[in-house]
Amino acid sequence: MxxxxxxxxxxxxxxxxxDSESVPLLEAIGRIIAVDMRAPHDLPLSNNSAMDGYALALRPGQEQWNVVDFIPAGLLRTAPVCQGDTVKIMTGAPVPAGCDTVVPIEDITEDGGVIRLNRSIKRGSNIRKQGEDILKGNLLIKSGHPVRPQEIGLLASFGWSTLPVYRxxxxxxxxxxxxxxxxxxxxxxxxxxxxxxxxxxxxxxxxxxxxxxxxxxxxxxxxxxxxxxxxxxxxxxxxxxxxxxxxxxxxxxxxxxxxxxxxxxxxxxxxxxxxxxxxxxxxxxxxxxxxxxxxxxxxxxxxxxxxxxxLGYSQLMRPTVKAVLSGQVLNSGERPHLVSVRVAPEGDSYKASTITNQSSANLASLTAGNGLLRLEPHSLLLADSVVEITLLDPDLGTGDIHYGTL
CATH class of the missing domain: 3.40.980.10 (MoaB/Mog-like domain)
Known part of the structure; x- marks a missing residue:
């Protein structure tokens, strides 16, 4: 043996x-990415407005600007904005050339197509810079990483409709x-x-x-x-x-x-x-x-x-927790015994209760439990002993959960 x-x-x-396969984006949830996923372009793709307001060039001494255009989200203005002019801009719209600041709507007064600032503002404010979040070529997800909703959102923002995952x-x-x-x-x-x-x-x-x-x-x-x-x-x-x-x-x-x-x-x-x-x-x-x-x-x-x-996982073993035994448990045999236990949070720690009738034919012992306790041969563990439990159901709330290795 x-x-x-x-x-x-x-x-x-x-x-x-x-081997790997390509699956539709939403079918990749819970699957393991098979290759390193890198950003195909900067994110944001260009400088864009962080809020609704007016894009302009902020210069010392200038007090008013002429409104010459309106840029909704999704529209690109190719012509630069001249000094002394401004464009009304919506959140997410690309900031046109010639502008270095976006002034929130609530911080200006408009009269007859001319705006004035109600308060001072720092140059460069309210603009999300090109590549501010992610630069082209940056590693998005490393091979071997499980795909969660967070990764789905990130990869969708770059336009991926399918993902390479392990079959x-x-x-x-x-x-x-x-x-x-x-x-x-x-x-x-x-x-x-x-x-x-x-x-x-x-x-x-x-x-x-x-x-x-x-x-x-x-x-x-x-x-x-x-x-x-x-x-x-x-x-x-x-x-x-x-x-x-x-x-x-x-x-x-x-x-x-x-x-x-x-x-x-x-x-x-x-x-x-x-x-x-x-x-x-x-x-x-x-x-x-x-x-x-x-x-x-x-x-x-x-x-x-x-x-x-x-499947490409790096973590292969179930998580474990330290728990306090509710009663004593004995292994009088010659072999290590894997005992079914019921683990429940108790304050900031866990309490473990053994299941009666641990027969290898009795499925009820497993359905009543959510963890396994390893008892060494000829060992007695007393009530209130602190033991390590392998969790079969890791969603137990608070507590110090660890992942074991071979």
Whole structure:
């Protein structure tokens, strides 16, 4: 068996970044920019008025100016403005040559096409200079940065209608087992609904991938092989069940028959000990336990970081927080135990409560929790201990949130 950290390192070593695609601007929200985006021109493109007023040349001793034109936003005056003349101008309109100041409307008096200043004003006031915000060639968004509404607004201001982002990896999801029924079926004694494919697909969508559900493989060599071959048409494959060493578990031997390489086949963790990672050609294959909680925890530990790397993220691990335990928790076993906890803000910090019934088959323990606590073997943590929690739901309000590294 290898450690969780060693397993994560192996997974990431064998995971490559996905190729890029061009998508419409609004479809890029939450996606990762695939190339450095640089300003194609200055912003503002030219000197423009910061408010409604009068553009003029401010000179010592001059007290009045003749109004010779009106420039609304969107209109460019090509003729320069002569000394002693002024133009009425709207916010955002280009300031014409010959003018060095914009005087707000409320600071002038107009009479018969002639204006006078009501108060003194500094030369150069109320003009947004060309390139004041961004100069041509400046880096707008670095490759690997997630696109937020702020970036959408910035890039839209330069006229981009499409953006180059990393393609969502298409990951096939396969469940194995004669006991499984498709969703919508009526369960009978000895049969269970295939829920793993849907929980794993939901986790994959949340991580930014695109699930391809390929159904259930019966517990035969041929069925297992046929479905794995089908799954290899995608960018990667997740298999739940069939990864142990039982008489009817054929996943590992099928991977080897297909010229795959087992990178690891057991991890020192609970739940999730049977977790297996392999590569077939350049395709990553994750064989996860059939127990629902174990499968979802293994996804968090190994699959999610791989998906984020494919997508071009630089931060691959979930955020963590320090929290105070509400009660004592014990791990009397030989393996590190990843325990489901409920984390809630309490003042400027967090309180963590453990969930009862941490069975690897009990999905209710995960739905009741929003974080994972790692308990080392043969360890007892007392109530009020300060512990580090991996957040599965980082939107918890106040508190000191940190992002871990391998």
């Amino acid at each position: 290898i450690s969780i950290n060693a397993a994560q390192e192996i997974v990431l070593k064998h995971t490559t970044q996905i 969502k990896p298409r990951i096939a999801i396969l469940a194995t087992g004669d006991e499984l029924l498709e969703i919508g079926s009526i369960p009978s004694p000895g049969k269970i609904i295939n829920s793993n494919s849907y929980s794993l697909a939901a986790q994959l969508i949340q991580a930014g991938g695109e699930p391809v559900l390929i159904g259930i493989a019966a517990d035969t060599r041929k069925a297992t092989r046929d479905k794995i071959v089908e799954g290899l048409q995608a960018d990667g494959l997740i298999i739940s069940g069939g990864a142990s060493v039982g008489d009817r578990d054929f996943v590992r031997e099928t991977i080897l028959e297909l010229q795959g390489e087992l990178q690891f086949s057991k991890v020192n963790m609970k739940p999730g000990k049977p977790a297996t990672f392999a590569t077939i050609g350049s395709k990553p294959v994750f064989a996860l336990p059939g127990n629902p909680v174990a499968a979802m925890v293994c996804f968090e530990m190994f699959v999610r970081p791989a998906i984020l790397k494919m």
